[in-house]
Amino acid sequence: MSTITFKRVNRSGVFWSRALWLLFGGLLVAALLGLGLWKVTQAVPRFMPGDARLNGGDPAKGALVFAAGDCASCHATPGQPDRLKLGGGQALASPFGTFRVPNISPDPVDGIGSWSPSDLANALIAGVSPDRQHYYPVFPYTNYTGMTLADVRDVYAYLRTLQPVPGRPPPHDLPLLFRFRRGLAFWKLLFFKEGQSEAVVTGEPVHDRGGYLVETLAHCAECHSTRNLLGAIKPSTRFAGGPDPEGTGFIPNITPSRIGGWSEGDIVRLLETGQTPNHGRVGSSMSDVVTNTAKLPRSDREAIARYIKSLPPRPTPHP
Structure with missing residues (x-):
């Protein structure tokens, strides 16, 4: 008569073995995710020394x-x-x-x-x-x-x-x-769109030079726009005005919705003297801007004026 034997399984050991493998696997995944996150968030220079x-x-x-x-x-x-x-x-x-x-x-x-x-x-x-x-x-x-x-x-x-x-x-x-x-x-x-400009290019030299000055070098939209909760410009308010970065007042709308009655000559004069068409004067941070634009050649002020006159009209957002 044969004897049937049973092998006793140590369920506790199997449980802990599986737990250790799960823990190891979880740590490995976390390490890989952390390494990937570290890689993705690093600041990568575009230009190498000696370029x-x-x-x-x-x-x-x-x-x-x-x-x-x-x-x-x-x-x-x-x-x-x-x-x-x-x-x-x-x-x-x-x-x-x-x-x-x-x-x-x-x-x-x-x-x-x-x-x-x-x-x-x-x-x-x-x-x-x-x-x-x-x-x-x-x-x-x-x-x-x-x-x-x-x-x-x-x-x-x-x-x-x-x-x-x-x-x-x-x-x-x-x-x-x-x-x-x-x-x-x-x-x-x-x-952020590295290497890209928001300027609208038409092929007309004066307009396109103005686009480069307004959208890139002079970064006019940085002040003349409203921002979202993360501090980025809301596209629908670009050049339509926004809170003064210094925390005092409201930067005006410079699209045709607000200054559509201004001529290119009016804008050129403002950028040279700070005088507005209604015989007022710019103030706050804009007075510093005028100090700088007055140093530019007249052709650049004319280019800025041409581009600003071409902006799409946008309603002024509520302060």
Whole structure:
């Protein structure tokens, strides 16, 4: 008579073995996801050191790019009259905290004197710092990204001619959540089109030059628009007005819905003198803009006026 034997199964051991494999698998998946997230959110420079396309800038042309870009209005050291002392330090209040404008003088320690042309190109066009961090879009690289390489190398050459200003501004004063710069990669995915401009090109030289000045160098939409909860421009309000970045008042609508009765000559005169057609004068941050546009050749002011007159009419959003 045969004997039937039964093998006793250690169910507890099987359970723990499976649990350990599940834990290991979960940790592996989490590690791979974390590695992928780290890769996706890294700031990637567009230009490598020694890029020959960025060599040989013209400082005289760069001075006009600098003026058109309104650089001194933010980067000049507050409390002194020289707009070319670019020690930074101005505080920019925002819903996300207070940003401090950096020193962009040629000082090799506190400014950008140690930067290469590719460092400046990456900052302006890719929004990436020399130490490969994302810049906050309070720096309008979202517009500067459309700059020509000729303008980048010219403004680099011009900046090198200015006086070094020692001293580093205080760091940004931001809530903990917004200090993690890698998170800006997701903002860029949503709202940043690297190397692209919002300018509408028609093939007409004066109009298209105006588009480049308005949409890229002068970044007019940055002030003359309303923003969404993430700080990006609402397309439906582009140039239709928005809250003053300084927190006082409302920047006006500059589409034909608001200034349709202005002639190109009226706009040219405003950009040179600050005088409006109704004998008023611009104020707030626009007075600084006029200080810069007055330095441009008249042909550039005419181009700006031509482009602004071509903007589609949009209703003014509620303040």
